[in-house]
Amino acid sequence: MGRTVRVTVRGSFDGLSEAQLSELRSVAAEHDFMNTRYTAEGYLAYDLPARPFFTFRFAEEVGSADEVPAATARATAKAEAWMAGHGYPIKNVSTQTVDMAEVPLGKRGRREAERKS
Secondary structure: OOEEEEEEEEEEEOOOOHHHHHHHHHOHHHHOHHHOOOEOOOEEEEOOOOOOEEEEEEEEEEOOHHHHHHHHHHHHHHHHHHHHHOOOOEEEEEEEEEEHHHOOOOHHHHHHHHHHO
């Protein structure tokens, strides 16, 4: 059985040109912080009028806890490659990974888990 890993890659845009800012603003509705989700491709969110930061959210299935660091590295590389591919300079990239198998279940989750066993 696989483990779901959620990787959040954060950073900031670094010296975007006016053309790049205009381009990002024109598609900002597709990258809204209020509608974020974790996807295999990565979901990019930003709010340029408020701040120059971005967040990419990735979800991946891994076979074991030993594979979590590799999933983190893949997500970071995907985010950086996407930015580079679009010509957006970035800096201060950091990553946070959550292995969902390690997240404690709430009351409802424990009830559902008990029903399944």
